[in-house]
Amino acid sequence: MTDFLKTYTFYFIFLCMVLWEWFAPLRLNLSVPYRRWFNHFVLFVANTFIRRGWKLLTGGAVISLGWQRGILSPFSTHQWVSVLLGVFAIDFVSYVLHRAFHKYRVLWRIHRIHHSDLELDVTTAFRNHPLEIIISISAGSAIALIVGIPVVALVTYGVLATSIQMFHHANIGLSPKADLLLGCLIVTPAMHCLHHSVNDSEYNSNYGIVFPWWDWITGTFLRGSWTKQKNLSFGLKQYQNSQLVGLPWIFTSPFIINQKRFQ
Numbered sequence: 001m002t003d004f005l006k007t008y009t010f011y012f013i014f015l016c017m018v019l020w021e022w023f024a025p026l027r028l029n030l031s032v033p034y035r036r037w038f039n040h041f042v043l044f045v046a047n048t049f050i051r052r053g054w055k056l057l058t059g060g061a062v063i064s065l066g067w068q069r070g071i072l073s074p075f076s077t078h079q080w081v082s083v084l085l086g087v088f089a090i091d092f093v094s095y096v097l098h099r100a101f102h103k104y105r106v107l108w109r110i111h112r113i114h115h116s117d118l119e120l121d122v123t124t125a126f127r128n129h130p131l132e133i134i135i136s137i138s139a140g141s142a143i144a145l146i147v148g149i150p151v152v153a154l155v156t157y158g159v160l161a162t163s164i165q166m167f168h169h170a171n172i173g174l175s176p177k178a179d180l181l182l183g184c185l186i187v188t189p190a191m192h193c194l195h196h197s198v199n200d201s202e203y204n205s206n207y208g209i210v211f212p213w214w215d216w217i218t219g220t221f222l223r224g225s226w227t228k229q230k231n232l233s234f235g236l237k238q239y240q241n242s243q244l245v246g247l248p249w250i251f252t253s254p255f256i257i258n259q260k261r262f263q
């Protein structure tokens, strides 16, 4: 039942974003996207297999050891409270991990694949190196064990994060009022697109995955706007040629040591 809900939620949100982008795209100057979409499809398929396999390995440990022993165990009598706290905790860990992916050279070589996309649309959400998936699941599972996050919170966060990531990467625009209101609860496209800007000062901000609050609290928040969102240039300064950032580079980039750090 859980897999059924996860799968259909994924396809429903994906279809909504595709239709929104198709009928009311924010940026009209997209180059022919078929090569990008093919690359992202390959990554999506590869990462789906890797994610499932790695979750089977790490999830067993979380299920067998977690929940009763962690920091959240005093709240275990109120399951919805512990689920809510668990979702917040995992999102905070994801925020911290995302900052680490930008800060440390070895991690940046993996994460820069996500930032090398020269356009931004719903498929950018799938542009991640398999190593980033493995590291993220491993870190999430380790924290889940330490904190005692219930499995239902992990599953809920997985569905929430995938849905919000497709939403905030999409080439869509919200009205300023809607963006302001929704932006108090979740990361919006206007906020996240700055994180994909080619400018250092902008892409080293707005690290949030689901909730924007961690960026507010730690001072990494940069307010987006409809105008900025419409006119931004995306990608990495050093890789503005779409031919260079194809599948061979995507898969081998983390292992190419002798490259300049991009931040």
Ligand SMILES: [Zn+2]
Pocket (backbone or CB within 6 Å): 098, 102, 111, 115, 195
């Ligand atoms: Zn990033």
